[in-house]
Amino acid sequence: MILNNTIYVFHIRKHNGAGTYLHPFEDFDKIIATGNSFQLEGRYGEQPVIESLTAFRNTIYRIVEESVNNWVNESKFIPRFLISAATFLLAYFFYSFAIRTPIPMIDNIVFAIICAVICYFFLGRRYRETTTASKLRAHYRGIIDRIVFSQSNFITTLEAFLVRLSVKSVDEIIKNGTDCDEFTELMSDEHRDERNQLLSYIEKVLKKQLSGHQKRLVNKIIMTGMEKNAALVEELDLINVADEVDINLLFSYLLLREKNHKKTV
Secondary structure (H helix, E strand, O other), rough: OEEEOOEEEEEEEEOOEEEEEEEOHHHHHHHHHHHOOEEEEEOOOOOOHHHHHHHHHHHHHHHHHHHEEEHHHHHHHHHHHHHHHHHHHHHHHHHHHOOOOOOHHHHHHHHHHHHHHHHHHHHHHHHHHHHHHHHHHHHHHHHHHHOOOHHHHHHHHHHHHHHHHHHHOHHHHHHEEEEEEEHHHHHOOOHHHHHHHHHHHHHHHHHHHOOOHHHHHHHHHEEEHHHHHHHHHHHHHOOOOOOOOOOHHHHHHHHHHHHHHHHHO
């Protein structure tokens, strides 16, 4: 999600001391396809170590490289396909008339397919090495190089909220998880942009990691409320969530999404 042309990258120190980065760049090829300009801003509560930031940048560099390649492959699919199809026909007819074999039809087709496949992958490599692709890589790497991480009151409050949740039972979270100053601060209008982007990032992780049944379970809890679905929330406690989203961050997501939903209905 991009709001006001600003994409936030979040470093969150979870209640157990481990750090995680949440960002939208797993779908970076979709960001490239929109062609919209944007800037990156890093946010943290407790400052991450330098080694962690370096590793994160390297991860994003890799994602950018793969995403540009995917974008090039998709945008050039039709010309690649047409040229490869023409290569198949030319190779087939050439092999048919120039070389006589005992089983001409099978040999001709196999030879033509091999030529077409070689042509397809050769063109893909050539397109990935074009000036346009190189400029795209340099452009997005430059944006990543310019990203600056700064302390965010929203993430600081979220980290404190995660610690609070870690000492509560599931029943306590259901009944009074929102009755604290930290949650009130998280829901303030001042933090709307950061909150909405964070929730969208967690949602993307959940879509990739949870089963269809688990996704329906999460959606039902958000739509009808945690108190009305106490048994389902208890069941959530058994879900093996992704590394990026532990159970307390998942509970935070549910509480914030539920409150957001109530504000919009």
